[in-house]
Amino acid sequence: MKRRVAILISGRGSNMAALIQAASAENFPAEIAVVISNRADAPGLQKARAAGVPTVVVESKPFGRDRAAFEATLQGELDRHGIELVCLGGFMRLFTADFVKRWYGRMLNIHPSLLPSFPGLDPHGQALRAGVKISGATVHFVIPETDAGPILMQGAVAISDHDTVDTLSERILEVEHRIYPDALRLLASGKVRLDGDVCRTADGAASGNFLISPFVG
Structure with missing residues (x-):
């Protein structure tokens, strides 16, 4: 069902x-x-x-x-x-x-940063001003605090020195469109368990790939 x-x-x-x-x-x-x-x-x-x-x-x-x-x-x-x-x-x-x-435990949100970093408004601008080399998106369970709550899934992108808020936003949006459906699939399949403030997933594993930025060949 x-x-x-x-x-x-x-x-x-x-x-x-x-x-x-x-x-x-x-x-x-x-x-x-x-x-x-x-x-x-x-x-x-x-x-x-x-x-x-x-x-x-x-x-x-x-x-x-x-x-x-x-x-x-x-x-x-x-x-x-x-x-x-x-x-x-x-x-x-x-x-x-x-x-x-x-x-609680049944409501998801997505935020365009790797929470808990850069919550709130202008997360892309926050990331660029901080000079981080990797940012991304986070699907999390909603709690009363804004852009907080147990993290269900995250996806990351590399940031280049030439990035602007617009270019970074565009790439992170692609990540959002990938991870949000996957996160909902896990939740709807009953493969998610909340352990206090931490979200555990059954049959979940890391992708096995490193994301390093800047990459030195």
């Missing part, structure tokens, strides 16, 4: 599209049951509809600072669609601790 997944978006839905494409495979252990946006003008909504995925808009702006009221409405939609797992895909809305705890 495939696990029913909701993807929450606020914008273009780039990772959403990667998840929908992966879930279209017959052997994928989850189905994208609904895409929910807190913005009616989110471009990702049209992408979801074009892929045949139901969409719902729960505008957050009318709720103002009343996050609990917004979340109650959102939870109603999740319940109505029988959602078991939630993936955040550029969802620009902070949750209350109560909502996060309700979904």
Whole structure:
């Protein structure tokens, strides 16, 4: 039985599209049951509809600072669609601790850095200013703290001296599109176990490849 997944978006839905494409495979252990946006003008909504995925808009702006009221409405939609797992895909809305705890272990987020390094805004700029030689993306379980929580999967790219925020962002986005579907596959298959603040995966192994930057031949 495939696990029913909701993807929450606020914008273009780039990772959403990667998840929908992966879930279209017959052997994928989850189905994208609904895409929910807190913005009616989110471009990702049209992408979801074009892929045949139901969409719902729960505008957050009318709720103002009343996050609990917004979340109650959102939870109603999740319940109505029988959602078991939630993936955040550029969802620009902070949750209350109560909502996060309700979904703990069942809600994933992706962040374009190798957490715990460079959380928050402008992670690519942070990485370039710090002069790190490797950055990447992280899929993690959502906890009340922003860009924190047990790490399920990471992917890395090398940084060159010629990189800009735009070029680095473009390469890391490719990594995001690869690891987010794989992370959801692990979770939906029941191969993930939370051990305190650490995520353990059954049948998981490192790729066996080194990523060294700068590389000296």
